[in-house]
Amino acid sequence: xSATESLQLPxxxxxxxxxxxxxxxxxxxxxxxxxxLLRLAAAAASAALPVMLGGVVDGVDxxxxxxxxxxxxxxxxxxxxxxMTLTRVGRRLGHRFGDRSAARIxxxxxxxxxxxxxxxVERAGTGDLSTRTTGDVDTVAGLLRSTGPEVAAAVxxxxxxxxxxxxxxxxxxxxxAVVLPPxxxxxxxxxxxxxxxxxxxxxxxxxxxxxxxxxxxxxRTVAAHGLxxxxxxxxxxxxxxxxxxxxxxxxxxxxxxxxxxLTYTLPVSAVLCVGGxxxxxxxxxxxxxxxxxxxxxxxxxxxxxxxxxxTEFQEAAAALARVEGIGAVEPEARPAQAAGSDVAxxxxxxxxxAGPDVLHGVDLRVKPGEHLALVGPSGAGKSSVxxxxxxxxxxxxxxxxxGGVPSAxxxxxxxRHKVVLVTQEHHVFATSLRDNLAxxxxxxxxxxxxxxxxxxxxxxxxxxxxxxxxxxxxxxxPLTLAQTQQLALARVLLADPDVVILDEATIGLDxxxxxxxxxxxxxxxxxxxxxxxxxxxxxxxxxxxxALIEEGRVAELGTHTELVESRGTYAGxxxxxxxxxx
Numbered sequence: 001x002s003a004t005e006s007l008q009l010p011x012x013x014x015x016x017x018x019x020x021x022x023x024x025x026x027x028x029x030x031x032x033x034x035x036x037l038l039r040l041a042a043a044a045a046s047a048a049l050p051v052m053l054g055g056v057v058d059g060v061d062x063x064x065x066x067x068x069x070x071x072x073x074x075x076x077x078x079x080x081x082x083x084m085t086l087t088r089v090g091r092r093l094g095h096r097f098g099d100r101s102a103a104r105i106x107x108x109x110x111x112x113x114x115x116x117x118x119x120x121v122e123r124a125g126t127g128d129l130s131t132r133t134t135g136d137v138d139t140v141a142g143l144l145r146s147t148g149p150e151v152a153a154a155v156x157x158x159x160x161x162x163x164x165x166x167x168x169x170x171x172x173x174x175x176x177a178v179v180l181p182p183x184x185x186x187x188x189x190x191x192x193x194x195x196x197x198x199x200x201x202x203x204x205x206x207x208x209x210x211x212x213x214x215x216x217x218x219x220r221t222v223a224a225h226g227l228x229x230x231x232x233x234x235x236x237x238x239x240x241x242x243x244x245x246x247x248x249x250x251x252x253x254x255x256x257x258x259x260x261x262l263t264y265t266l267p268v269s270a271v272l273c274v275g276g277x278x279x280x281x282x283x284x285x286x287x288x289x290x291x292x293x294x295x296x297x298x299x300x301x302x303x304x305x306x307x308x309x310x311t312e313f314q315e316a317a318a319a320l321a322r323v324e325g326i327g328a329v330e331p332e333a334r335p336a337q338a339a340g341s342d343v344a345x346x347x348x349x350x351x352x353x354a355g356p357d358v359l360h361g362v363d364l365r366v367k368p369g370e371h372l373a374l375v376g377p378s379g380a381g382k383s384s385v386x387x388x389x390x391x392x393x394x395x396x397x398x399x400x401x402x403g404g405v406p407s408a409x410x411x412x413x414x415x416r417h418k419v420v421l422v423t424q425e426h427h428v429f430a431t432s433l434r435d436n437l438a439x440x441x442x443x444x445x446x447x448x449x450x451x452x453x454x455x456x457x458x459x460x461x462x463x464x465x466x467x468x469x470x471x472x473x474x475x476x477x478p479l480t481l482a483q484t485q486q487l488a489l490a491r492v493l494l495a496d497p498d499v500v501i502l503d504e505a506t507i508g509l510d511x512x513x514x515x516x517x518x519x520x521x522x523x524x525x526x527x528x529x530x531x532x533x534x535x536x537x538x539x540x541x542x543x544x545x546x547a548l549i550e551e552g553r554v555a556e557l558g559t560h561t562e563l564v565e566s567r568g569t570y571a572g573x574x575x576x577x578x579x580x581x582x
Contacts, residue, residue, distance in 0.1 A: 008128065008203075009120070009128055009129070009132070009322075009325055009326060009329065010325040010328040010329065011199065011321045011322055011325040011328075012320070012321040012322075012323075012324035012325045012327075012328055013321075014195075014317075014321075016321075016324055016328070017317055017320050017321050017324060020320060020324050021320075024101045024104065024105075024144070027101075027104065028097050028100060028101060031093060031096065031097045031100075032097060034093060035090050035093045035094050035097065035149065035152075036152075036156070038086050038087075038089055038090035038093065039086075039087075039090045039152070039153040039156045039157075040156055040160065041082070041086050042082075042083050042086035042087045042090060042153075043153070043156050043157040043159075043160035043161075044160055045079045045080075045082040045083040045086065046079070046083045046157065046160075046298070047157075047160045047161050047163075047164040047295065047298070048079045048164075049076060049079055049080070049294075050164075050290070050291045050294030050295050050298065051164055051167070051168055051291050051295075052072055052075060052076055052079070053076070053287075053290065053291065053294065054168060054285075054287035054288055054289075054290045054291025054292075054294070055072065055287055055291075056069060056072050056073075056287070057286055057287035057290050058285050058286065058287030058288070059072070059287075061286060061287070087153075090149075090153065091149065091150075091153075094148075094149030094150075094152075094153070095145055095146070095149070097144070097149065098141070098143075098144035098145030098146065098148065098149060099145055101144045102137070102140065102141030102144050102145060105137055105140055105141065105144075105320075105323065106133075106137050106141070108327075109132065109133050109137055109323050109326060110133065112326040112327045112329075113129060113133060113326060115331065116326070116329055117329070117331070117332045117392075118390075118391075118392045119387075119392050119393055120329055122392065128206045128209075128210060130209065130213070131202070131205060131206040131209050131322075132206075132322050132323055132325075132326060133323075133326075135205065135319075136202065136319035136320075136322045136323050137319075137323055139315060139316050139319035140316050140319050140320045140323060142312075142316070143312060143313065143316035147309050147312045147313070147316075150305060150309070151305060151306055151309045151313070153302075154301075154302035154303070154305040154306045155302070155306065157301075157302040158299065158302045158303060158306070161176075161295050161298055161299055161302070162176055162299075164295055165291075165292050165295045165296075168288050168291045168292055168295070169284055169285075169288040169291075169292055171278075171284070172271055172274070172275050172278070172284060172288060172289065172292040173292065175267060175270040175271050175274055175275075175292075175296070176267045176270075176271070176292075176295070176296055176299065177267075178266045178267055178270050179263055179264070179266050179267045179299065179303070182259065182262075182263045182266070183260075183263050183303070183307070186256060186259045186260065186263070186307075187307065187310065189256075190252060190256045190310060191310065191314065193252055194249070194252060194310070194311070194314040195314055195317065195318065197245065197248050197249050197252060197314075198249065198314045198315050198317070198318035199318045199321065199322075200245050200248075201242065201245040201246060201248075201249060201318075202315075202318050202319060202322055204238070204241050204242040204245045205242055207238050207241070207242075208235070208238040208239055208241075208242050211231075211234050211235055211238050212235060215231045215234075215235065249311075253311060256307075256310075257308070260303075260304065260307045260308070264299070264300040264303060264304065267296040267299060268293060268296045268297050268300075270296075271289065271292045271293045271296045272289075272293050275288070275289035275292060275293065276289065332408075332412075333409075334408070334409055334410060334411045334412055334415075335409065335411070336405045336406065336409040336410050336411065337405070337410065337411065337414060338402050338403035338404075338405050338410050338414060338415075338418055339403040339404055339405060340368065340402075340403030340404065341368045341402065341403055341418065341498035341499055341529055342365070342366065342367055342368050342402075342403060342404070342529075343364075343365070343366040343389055343401070343402055343499060343529060343531070344364070344365045344366070344399070344400075344401045344404075345362050345363060345364040345365075345385065345388065345389070345395075345398065345399070345400050345401075346363060346398050346399045346401070347361050347362075347363060347397065347398035347399075348361070348362040348363075348388065348395045348397065348398035348399070348400055349361060349362075349395060349396045349397035349398055350362075350381075350384055350388060350393065350395045350396055350397075351396060352393075357396065357552065358381050358384050358552050359381045359384055359385070359388075359395075359552045359553075360551075360552045360553050361398070361553065362381075362385065362398075362552070362553065362554055363554065364385070364547060364554060364557075366529055366531060367529075368498070368529055369526075369527050369528065369529060370529060370530075370544050370545065371522055371529075371530040371531075371532070371542075371543045371544045371545075372530070372531050372532070372543060372544065372545050372546070372547060373531075373532045373533075373534060373539065373540035373543035373545070373546045373547070374386075374531065374532065374533045374534075374546075374547050374549055375533075375534065375535070375537065375540050375546060375547070375548055375549070375570065375573070376548050376549035376550050376555075377550065380549040380550050380551060380552065381549050381551075381552040381553075382503075382533045382549050383423075383503055383533065384552075385533075385549065386421060386501045386503045386531070386533055387421075388400040388407065388408075389402070389407060389419065389499070389501060389531065390407065390415075390419050390421040390501060391407035391408045391409075391410055391415050391419065392408075392421075393408065394406075394408040402415075402418065402419065402499065407419070417495075417497060418497055418498045418499060419497060419498070419499045419500075419501065420492050420495055420497045420499070420500050420501070421501045421503065422488055422489065422492055422500070422501065422502050422503065423503045423504070424503065424504050426484045426485055426487065426488040428472050428473060428479055428484055428487065429472070429473070430471070430472065430473035430474075430475070430476065431471060431472070431473075432466075432468065432469050432470060432471050432472070433461075433464065433467075433468050433469070433470050433472055433487075434446070434449060434468040434469060436472060436487060436491075437449045437452065437453075437468075437487070437490060437491060437494060439491060440490075440491035440492070440494035440495040441494040441495060441496070444494055446468060448494065449468060449490075449494070450468070452490040452491075452493040452494050453486070453490050455490070455493055455523075455524045456486045456489040456490050456493070457486060458483065458486045458487070458490065460483055464477065465477070489502075492525075493524050493525070496528070497528070498528060498529060499528070499529040499530075499531070500525055500528060500529070500530050500531070501531045501532075501533070502530070502531070502532045502533065502534070503533045504533055504534065504535070522539075522542060522543075530543075537573060537574055537577040538577075540560070541560045541574070542560075543560070544559070545557065545558060545559055546558065546559070546560055546563055546570065548563070548568075548569055548570045550569070555568075555569060556568050556569060556570050560574075
């Protein structure tokens with residue numbers, strides 16, 4: 001298994017999803033209670049209309065005068081006005097609850113991602129994490145803001161309508177229950193199949209996003225190695241998988257929704273038929289039949305909203321299960337404190353998960369302030385050494401330590417201050433250049449920021465329209481790959497850690513510029529431990545010592561002069577480099 005192979009993050013159980021929803025409601029219990037009361041009052045005003053109309057029918061039959069009828073009609077208009085006002089206010093408060101709850105979920109998801117072990121972040125891949133923190137969170141937010149409050153209001157309306165029917169005529173109200181058996185059977189069958197269907201569809205979307213993101217970000221690598229056909233085939237395969245899983249959801253809905261439409265006609269038909277016979281026989285009034293028939297008809301609206309929203313609830317439940325799953329990752333126990341900055345690998349054996357060993361008995365010691373360069377062919381294990389030193393991975397055997405303490409046991413906050421690993425992947429935030437740099441040292445003044453950029457050769461600063469205040473990003477002022485790498489190196493200088501690991505951090509620069517930038521960074525970090533993983537032998541030659549890694553072992557170790565004089569593999573590489581053959 002490679003260092004970059006994808007690892008699926010866990011998914012929360014239904015019980016954990018329910019607990020998360022409970023905590024959201026509990027955090028806004030005042031707002032929820034007020035929304036409930038407003039919606040209850042609105043439903044009561046709505047249900048009063050057919051009840052009062054039924055009373056008018058019986059009243060006219062019983063000899064009411066026009067004045068009394070007019071009074072009831074005015075009361076009907078008052079109920080309509082009250083329903084509209086209460087519904088509007090309740091909907092607004094419901095949206096406010098949804099917005100605040102969605103913001104809480106977003107913040108919690110981001111906080112959990114930032115707490116994830118680095119190895120989990122690296123292996124989960126950008127597709128899965130980005131889908132959970134964007135698409136899945138948006139799905140949950142939509143439910144909380146709109147569908148959730150509306151469905152809750154529909155449930156209240158159903159209960160009020162049934163209660164009103166019992167007040168009018170308990171026997172006729174029982175006929176409203178004929179809708180329940182087919183409705184419950186259809187809903188049960190749908191829900192049982194919908195949860196796995198939606199979870200499967202969201203997972204397929206993550207896999208597709210991961211593949212497309214990797215192809216887009218690595219477009220140059222794909223083109224350089226002629227992998228276009230292979231990456232296209234991967235995209236088509238994953239796109240087809242998502243299509244099949246979406247078809248499964250559509251098949252579920254194709255039988256569920258027509259069943260609902262048919263079911264809604266049952267209570268109205270039952271009340272009209274049985275109630276009509278009852279009115280003819282004299283054990284039910286005409287007004288009661290009219291009121292219960294209208295109430296039965298009104299059931300279709302809220303029931304329709306509830307049942308049609310089951311799809312959104314299932315999709316949102318699957319999304320929330322994935323978002324909550326981020327928090328299910330067990331935090332690493334890192335109780336140790338580093339006592340120094342000397343780096344040591346002692347008889348280290350290492351492999352990724354259940355894969356074969358990629359490092360075999362590696363012994364390396366880097367003294368504080370020393371500059372060590374790691375060179376060797378791709379896949380030899382250089383990056384694995386960097387991950388072990390940075391505390392991202394744990395060795396299978398031996399010891400990878402910082403200051404005599406296992407790197408993977410050092411508390412994350414302290415480790416991040418002591419060790420900085422700069423890889424080939426860098427991120428530019430959509431904010432000003434000043435803010436992008438201040439991430440490394442938030443109290444740095446402009447002079448320090450400009451000096452850091454100068455030391456890494458960022459001459460492009462003078463071309464920016466607003467200097468340090470220029471907003472970066474694809475939609476504002478995009479940076480080239482080389483400029484992005486220089487920005488990342490400037491952050492390293494500002495962070496000023498004890499140990500810096502540069503893992504092909506200048507691969508986007510031309511060979512001459514890369515060597516000059518690495519040499520400049522090394523000079524700026526004098527007194528700090530610097531470990532450089534590079535194919536630029538010009539930069540390696542400037543190091544205090546060089547380690548040649550081959551097939552997961554330290555094949556050669558010494559100064560540049562010693563290795564050249566030994567006439568080994570490094571000497572051959574240096575000769576080829578010097579003559580311009582590589």
